[in-house]
Amino acid sequence: MIYGNRPCSSFGPLLCLVLWATAAPARADILTVSAAGQFGPGVIADQLAAPGASWALTFMVDSNPAAANSDPFSFDAPFSGFTYLLGGSAVAGSPESIRFFDSGDGGLFTVFFGPRPDS
Numbered sequence: 001m002i003y004g005n006r007p008c009s010s011f012g013p014l015l016c017l018v019l020w021a022t023a024a025p026a027r028a029d030i031l032t033v034s035a036a037g038q039f040g041p042g043v044i045a046d047q048l049a050a051p052g053a054s055w056a057l058t059f060m061v062d063s064n065p066a067a068a069n070s071d072p073f074s075f076d077a078p079f080s081g082f083t084y085l086l087g088g089s090a091v092a093g094s095p096e097s098i099r100f101f102d103s104g105d106g107g108l109f110t111v112f113f114g115p116r117p118d119s
Contacts, residue, residue: 029063032081033109048113053087057111059098069097073105 036056043049059082067075076097084091097116100109 030060031063032058032060034058047093048084048086048091050087054085055087056085058083061098069099072102074099074101076100 034057036054038054039049039051041051043051045051049055059079061077061079065075065077067077069076076099079095079098082094084093093113095111095113097112098109099112099116101107
């Protein structure tokens with residue numbers, strides 16, 4: 001076991017045992033993801049958008065999700081508790097998928113309410 005740049009044994013066997021015994025197993029926590037913004041005046045109005053309207057979304061995702069449909073830069077993750085507000089009013093429905101992108105590909109995520117262009 002390495003602690004910093006020094007082998008654990010240089011701290012003494014008792015400390016090594018304590019460090020080993022208290023190491024927490026990997027576990028997944030639930031993360032709440034939120035995003036908000038405002039549409040520009042030129043957006044085409046539909047059930048999910050309106051010119052100049054504010055929007056907000058929130059959903060929960062596992063911090064270590066079971067990735068699906070992955071490629072070298074992105075993956076889909078299971079989500080729950082999705083809510084979407086348009087102009088402060090709740091919009092019914094849930095996306096088909098949410099795709100997360102690796103930091104090497106810009107990070108962030110994309111919410112797909114309908115068929116994805118790549119499917």
